[in-house]
Amino acid sequence: MSTDLNTLRNLAHLARLEFDATKEQEMLGDLNKILDWVDQLRQLDTSNIEPLVHLSQEINVLRPDEPRNTVSHQDGLRNAPRKDSDYFRVPKVLD
Template sequence: MKISLDEIRHLAHLARLEFSEEEMQSMQGDMDKILGFVEKINELDLEGVEPLVYLSEERNVLREDVSETVLTKDEALKNAPDKDSDYFRVPKVLKREED
């Protein structure tokens, strides 16, 4: 399967990427190779092959999630440059555009 330069341009637009013409040619070659590798899978006889869910039989051993208070509200607010009784006060970061 071959991919056209128009398809590369479309994908670049969707990903908000900009390529020079030289980079576009290189990207086209790379994408052709990737699609060629994927096409090889169609040549294989996969009858009876179970889908791979895990790469190994190993399982993560995780500690139990236990809720604990590490920092009290007063301790957290103690060094805040600007605070209310229960909250950090921060400057607005979003501006509303007026019509």
């Protein structure tokens, strides 16, 4: 399986990529190598192999998601460059 220069140019246009002439030939070679590799994978007999659902048999151990305040209001404002009594001060962005 291989592709031609017109197909590469169409893919580059769809992906909003631009190549010069030397890079275009290099990319065409790389794309053909990838397609050949995929073709080799397609030829493998996988009829006796079960589909892989997980990469490992390990189970994620997650902590319970419990909401809590870990930083106090004062600690949150302590290193702010500009603040007033209760809020961060930021430059005005809307008129």
